[in-house]
Amino acid sequence: MKSLFLRFINHLGEQMKINSAKIEKIIADLELIMEACQENEKRYKYQIDRVHDDYKQSAINLVHYLALRSFDLREIQKRLGNLGMSRLAKAESHVMASLIAIRHALLALIGKNSKNRPIPHISIKRGQKIIRKRNKELFGYKTKQRSVRIMVTQPSEAASDFDLVYHAMLAGMNTVRINCAHDEPDNWLGMITHTRKAIEKIGRQCKITMDLGGPKIRTGAIETEPGIIHLRPQKNRKGVITGAVEFWFIADIPENRPFPSKHIPVPEVWMKRLAPDTVVWFTDTRKKKRHAYIHHIEEGRVCAICPNSAYIEQGTLFRIEGDKKTEMIPVGELSPVEKSIILYNDDELLVHKDDWPGAPAKRDETGKLLQIAHIPCTSEEIFTSVNPGDLVFFDDGKIEAIVLKADSASFTVKIIQSGENGSRLRSDKGINFPRAGMGISGLTPKDREDLEFIARYADVVNMSFVNGRQDVEDLIEALRKLKVDNKLGVIFKIETQNAFKNLPEILLTAMQVKPIGVMIARGDLAIECGWRHIGRIQEEILWMCAAAHIPTIWATQVLEKLAKKGIPSRAEITDAVMAQRADCVMLNKGPFIINAIKMLDAILKNMQEYQEKKAPLLPPLETNAIST
Secondary structure (H helix, E strand, O other), X not given: OHHHHHHHHHHHHHHOOOOHHHHHHHHHHHHHHHHHHHHHHHHOHHHHHHOOHHHHHHHHHHHHHHHHOOOOOHHHHHHHHHOOOOOOOOOHHHHHHHHHHHXXXXXXXXXXXXXXXXXXXXXXXXXXXXXXXXXHHHHOOOOOOOOOEEEEEOOHHHHOOHHHHHHHHHHOOOEEEEEOOOOOHHHHHHHHHHHHXXXXXXXXXXXXXXXXXXXOOEEOOEOEEOOEXXXXXXXXXXXXXXXOEEEEEEEOOHHHOOOOOOEEEEOHHHHOOOOOOOEEEEEOOOOOEEEEXXXXXXXXXXXXXXXXXXXXXXXXXXXXXXXXXXXXXEOOOOOOEEOOEEEOOOOEEEEEOOOOOEEOOEEOOOOOEEEOEEEEEOOHHHHHOOOOOOEEEEOOOOEEEEEEEEOOOEXXXXXXXXXXXXXXXXXXXXXXXXXXOOOOOOOOHHHHHHHHHHHHHOOEEEEOOOOOHHHHHHHHHHHHHOOOOOOOEEEEEEOOHHHHHOHHHHHHHHOOOOOEEEEEEHHHHHHHHOHHHHHHHHHHHHHHHHHOOOOEEEEOOOOHHHHHHOOOOHHHHHHHHHHHHOOEEEEOOOOOHHHHHHHHHHHHHHOHHHOOOOOOOOOOOOOOOOOO
């Protein structure tokens, strides 16, 4: 076989005009890269010695890849491509093996033998085999006809609705994701119980992963105002009413509070006088007379139909038509509604540490500004790290601002980018500081508490807000105290600019335990690193993890419109196709999630044969070359 290969290479050389000097230059460049790989082994010896035995070869391959990517490979790639040879574009999982093979072929091409040909730590075939093994360890068995797994975030309803979990698994879900930032342990246990039951019923494996909430930098509470119910009947595109609107009367008793949407609290004794086909009259907040028909009665509530638009507030008076014995009765206290803060370009906003409820800007009768808008922040730690000139993003990047001044208790920002008609800022919205080192640990006291539950019931823990080596060390130490290190899988979410910059040290530190994976949180990364960088960054993370033989999860807004609205966009279908290059794809919750799972399953199966067909050009790896 070896002599046949050499004869083929010699024949190829005879058929081509070989410029030996140029080929020798390529060989010299490759040997320089190989020397750099060896030097990197020495440089990272301490980290390599600390990794789990099963990851030793992967750690060595990762540092080889880092050495490879310290060079600008584009010219070498073009020259190798002109010779019809491998261009190192898919060498991530077997760097040294690829370098040795190409060097050997080039030497043969100019009639030279490769003396003392070194043996790589990982062969090309073994590199591919390792990543398949790691996928199985972390995600379990793959679905027939597709190797990429599907992870699905569980909604609160999954705690009480077994059919939802069952049909999601039938549709193609391989892994459930439970987010500890939402719901409570009783809800999580309900989701897990339903997952285990579905596994048993279907006879198919499904891993359970649970997210640690991590430190959440979010907007705090905003002032509330009295609730108003707006009844909106159906209208056609000309504005003509085509269908009545349904609402409910409910007894105004403490046990019923807070009231669900379109539920109007009234005295229980009055509600009991209502019967099907009864007509009730009222005057809404605009002084418009309106009526409604009682449609049917259920236990504890009465369904009514209103044919016209109406606004109802606390104190609105209702009377029963033709019932002279019943006085007009007032509507009880409606659930208060939280205000929103509308922000325009050049507006200022005060963000403060104390829990003083936020409020919109206040102006006098002439429009003169009396007080700028303000809002609390849920994380007290950030105030010592914010400086004038820092960029700040609110609500997934919808609002961009710059810090004007800051102290230990607050900071003031100027809005530099909002919607055309302003942007609404509400409570519990994320705040990102892409250029500021917040110095916040990725493991909070609540995370440590939740970790005990996760260690008992889940297969994998997902760690949020990983920024560097110390965050990984903290989690590993916590797992060791619980005696579940190397038993509980760990997925590290890469969602900040610092996490991307520190990814090599994060991976090398994480390799102390197994199995491990990386989630590419593309939404937060786009905000942190800048929208124009996200395409390159997600590619670099995929390549670096492939070099470490660490499975990856493609996350954030995959088929989101389909999951939430029932109809996909062309752009998100293309995005789902691109997700094929990861090892697992995460879907978020939505009322049409089963349709989204089925669509993603079909796309991944259809694209299975095309997964390896990519050959990008590789400039030097620059994790620091990011500017928002």
